[in-house]
Amino acid sequence: MNASAAWQHLEPKVVAINRRIAELEWEPSRRNNFVAYKPERDSSYVEVDGDRLLMMSGYGYIGLNGDQRVVEAAKAAVDEYGTGTPGVRALAGTIPLHEELEAEVAKFTGRESSLVFSSGYAANVGTVGALCGAGDTILLDKLDHASIVDGAQLSGATVTRFRHNDPRHLDRRLAGTDPDTTRLVVVDSVYSMDGDIAPLPELREVCDRHGALLMVDEAHSLGVIGATGRGIEEHFNNEVRADIKVGTLSKAVPSNGGWIVGNEQFLQWLKRLARPFLFSAALAPAQVGAALESLRILDREPERVTRAQAESARFRQIMSEAGMNTGDSQTAVVPLIVGSDENAWDYATACRKAGVIGLPVMTPAVPPGLARLRIAITAKHTREEIDFAIDAFLTAARQCRLIGE
Ligand SMILES: Cc1ncc(COP(=O)(O)O)c(C=O)c1O
Structure with a gap:
């Protein structure tokens, strides 16, 4: 068997995955996987494709990156x-x-x-x-x-x-x-x-x-x-x-x-x-x-922890009172569960147009039908930034008909 024959076994798998990603990410503003974000040192904003957007899906829970x-x-x-x-x-x-x-x-x-x-x-x-x-x-x-x-x-x-x-x-x-x-x-x-x-x-x-x-x-x-x-x-x-x-x-x-x-x-x-x-x-x-x-x-500086805890609780409460499904979250990690993978990609795109990045997570990282944006509130997010994010997430959710007007 020559090398190209050996590759033929892999080809259908490669094509299937790439097709699935192409279905979800058919224009630049829908690209979420493997995108390079340039962070601002003193805020939670990032630059991506020439836009300045508020990052709401990072890991830096206590806000020390760049300190x-x-x-x-x-x-x-x-x-x-x-x-x-x-x-x-x-x-x-x-x-x-x-x-x-x-x-x-x-x-x-x-x-x-x-x-x-x-x-x-x-x-x-x-x-x-x-x-x-x-x-x-x-x-x-x-x-x-x-x-x-x-x-x-x-x-x-x-x-x-x-x-x-x-x-x-x-x-x-x-x-x-x-x-x-x-x-x-x-x-x-x-x-x-x-x-x-x-x-x-x-x-x-x-x-x-x-x-x-x-x-x-x-x-x-x-x-x-x-x-x-x-x-x-x-x-x-x-x-x-x-x-x-x-x-x-x-x-x-x-x-x-x-x-x-x-x-x-x-x-x-x-x-x-x-x-x-x-x-x-x-x-x-x-x-x-x-x-x-x-x-x-x-x-x-344990106050970093308590501030992020208080802001996460406020974020969770406002989002769930507005009708968003935040699952059983009790922490700074807050899922906004929207159902299908397509819903998650549509919602992430609408959020991005409203100025915030909430990154979608789909199967197999989460069970089928439970695709979501994975949001993380950090000690670096200011009250103003979080309020801006709440507005943007809810505006986008209305546009995507995830919640009522
Ligand atoms: C629960 C959990 N454990 C372990 C890891 C792996 O950690 P690292 O990214 O530092 O290799 C991760 C990473 O996302 C995680 O979420």
């Missing part, structure tokens, strides 16, 4: 250590700044130790894959992030799903597992497309009864929930703990990287087993410096 102190910390790290790291963490790649960052992550999250990976994706794949293998069972919430699902599938363990945020269904799933094996339950603390919160106390109770480990992914909860942004345990008044906590340095913390926290002995073991930690280059100095400074600022 001068974080920028200076990244520059200082480059001045001291250069732009790269000379290897993987196990071989020459660890610099003192990694250790400082790990100490800060551990302190901030209330655990003895931490390990920093080169992304949140790598932290999830590495952790889940190290904890479980053939013969074990991993139990995933139906809406868990793709990195958790990928880690579970790569691990070789049996993978089962339970209904979203349903501890009773988890209970039934656990009842059929072998108590002499590792059973690992993994949930997102805050669901990235829905903005709802995992019921930690109930999950803890079920896991304890079955002797299962409970792991939470704090990607969208660090800096977002809890009185000082410390995530899901603080949200539930520190009454219960997860066994394993992982998170990212790419959402509230404006850098890159992922982390896991736990006791020293466990992490010593994990760092020898987690493949993305062992076999991928260490996080670059600029990212480490930026992450370290951001965590220190978050620790000193």
Whole structure:
């Protein structure tokens, strides 16, 4: 078989996906995927195709991207250590700044130790894959992030799903597992497309009864929930703990990287087993410096968290009172659920014409028929910007007949 014959197998798949995107994005103002947005340093506006638009779908929950102190910390790290790291963490790649960052992550999250990976994706794949293998069972919430699902599938363990945020269904799933094996339950603390919160106390109770480990992914909860942004345990008044906590340095913390926290002995073991930690280059100095400074600022300025929490609650209330479907969101992540993929693209286009960017999310990232704009309210958004966005989202919703006049 020659190479072109081999490509023929792929061609129908490539054509089908490209056709679907072309159906949704038939003119430049409908392009949403892989578009380059140029952000303004001191506001939430971005430039795209010559237009100045208000970005309402970014991740920077505590408004620190572009903060001068974080920028200076990244520059200082480059001045001291250069732009790269000379290897993987196990071989020459660890610099003192990694250790400082790990100490800060551990302190901030209330655990003895931490390990920093080169992304949140790598932290999830590495952790889940190290904890479980053939013969074990991993139990995933139906809406868990793709990195958790990928880690579970790569691990070789049996993978089962339970209904979203349903501890009773988890209970039934656990009842059929072998108590002499590792059973690992993994949930997102805050669901990235829905903005709802995992019921930690109930999950803890079920896991304890079955002797299962409970792991939470704090990607969208660090800096977002809890009185000082410390995530899901603080949200539930520190009454219960997860066994394993992982998170990212790419959402509230404006850098890159992922982390896991736990006791020293466990992490010593994990760092020898987690493949993305062992076999991928260490996080670059600029990212480490930026992450370290951001965590220190978050620790000193919890008002960033409370302001974003108050503004998100106001946004959710106004949007749902106006008739928009915001699902079960309780956080800064607010879906505006509109149904079909076409509806989401039409709505995003109308929003853009009204001056705001709300990015559409379709299947497979969300279940069919639940396409949405994924909105995130951040501490950088001013009251004026949020009011402008509310007006624009509602004007566009009326134009698209999602709500009445
Ligand atoms: C819940 C969740 N976990 C993990 C990740 C992966 O993090 P990163 O983008 O830092 O690799 C994401 C990214 O979107 C996420 O939403």
